[in-house]
Amino acid sequence: MDGPVIETTAVHMRYASGEMSVEALRGIDFVVAAGEFVAIMGPSGSGKSTLLSILGCLERPTAGSYRIADEEVSAFDERKAARVRRERIGFVFQSFNLLLRSTAAQNVELPLFYAGVGREERRERTRAALEAVGLGDRVDHLPRQLSGGQQQRVAVARAIVTRPDVVLADEPTGNLDSHSQDEILELLGDVHAQGATIVMVTHSREVAEHGTRIVHVLDGLIDADEAVARVAW
């Protein structure tokens, strides 16, 4: 892969409901190179969550081009989009989005399961991922037996277990106390340090500054794009 991991050109997103029609994105040109840790900031209603949805192939843009790892995916149907999601993307959500009746290991295993990875390899990689997020001793716990921070660790393990091209994080610390927030940001920092590309949506400047670059979205357009100064670290 020579090009960028993510490249959107003039991406538009229009939601129509009845006679009303809202243009959530109005022409987004956005490029993420391999190894970047990009934070997307913006007030609510700015379109940052919609952008993340499109980057995650959860929604199709109404216009524009989206290439992920040199593959044009903007027109993919649900079946092909599912393939892109399981091969190229790892998700971390604000509300964790773990399956509540499944154990930590079963949750982490799920993307491998859908990718058709064999049982033995699945178990091995699941264990490794859980150890990487410091939960090697919690594999058989159900989500309700874990703290919020631990649940989000499971979600991070699930996002990296397939070794995706990019990890998309949507307000990953939004539901956490400040201690857990630090833990998760540190964990994402580790994941990034080990070579992962991360795109994270947040409304908090403090959180955003853990990335290498901050992109500001306002009214469906990219408003500013700044590199984070590392001097302070």
Next chain:
Amino acid sequence: MSGLEHVLLALQALRANWLRGLLTALGIIIGVASLVALTAISAGAQEGVASDLRRLGPNIILLDGEFVTLPNGQMTATDRTLTRGDLAAVAQLPAVTAVGRRQLVEMTVSSGRRQTTTILTGIDETFQRMHNYAAAQGRLLTAADDREGREVIVLGSKPAQRMFKGAPAVGRTVRILSREFTVIGVYSTKGNLGPDDLDNQALVPITVAKRVLFGGEAIQGADVQVRTQAQVVPTMDEIDALMAERHKITSGSGEDFSTEDQTQIITAAAAATSTFKTLTLALGAIALVVGGIGIMNIMLVSVTERTREIGIRKALGAEPSRIQAQFLVEALALCVGGGLAGVGIGLVAARMVAKLAGWPTLISPPSLIIAFVSSVVVGLFFGYYPARRAARLPPAVAMRYD
């Protein structure tokens, strides 16, 4: 993901809500159970008809003299109109292989102090052979008994039991209207022909019966046997025409004889129960459909409840077909489980019906397979729509669902 893993996944979801699963499957269980039990009963009844036909003799036309209504309202054939000449003429018809004479009347038969009321039946040897009578004790009537006017009697199992209480009957004498008959045999049980209990009979040679009991020259009736079942109806028409001509009956005046198809009597008796069974069978099918709708309903609820789960699975890369398979397998698991339970309960119910109601039941493996397969079909049919709906949920929307 292998098929087995699909099944395990579905079972995991069902186990989490097993009571609801059980209640959902109840419709299928009841439907399949009633289908299994009712087909067993119905097959038993059909088998009963077939064995009735074997037992009572095939291809037989019942020819009777003029019917009159008794003061008690019952119809009975009289022995005034049917002559020996009539029977000889009928025997000449090309399809007819045998004509067996008979005349019967309800009478009291006694042995010592014990007496019983039975159907005293005067017959000839041909009649006995036509109807597949067999001796359980002693021997049956012979042409010689008839020819030589021996005053002998062959008892049915019921009068024999009532008079002799299980002791050997052969060689004893019984008294009918102050005449004594020697018991020469007891015939094997024959069951019912329509409403008539064929085991409550006593057989005597027809010539003797006419001479000492009934009197008169004409005979009450005869059974006419033809070669094949297909010849029964045309031959009945021929007999009707022949008899009308011999008795100079013109259309308009009442006939002084009647013909009837024995097979029809047997199947008519079975038809009444068969109508009942068709109805209950239909009810079983309806229960199955209602059960299927119940499953669809619960699956739709389940899809709605688990919208978020579906969204998560899709975000993690599950293709729509995977989601569809997951929910379809869940519906199938409910139906297959319900189907198996239904087959089990149906078998027990069939056995209980056989035991308590005394109906014959016949459990055939194909009927079990059909009942089971139909529950699977119901599962696929009613599980398809909810599963498809789950598969089509847009992931972004599903993830936001609470």
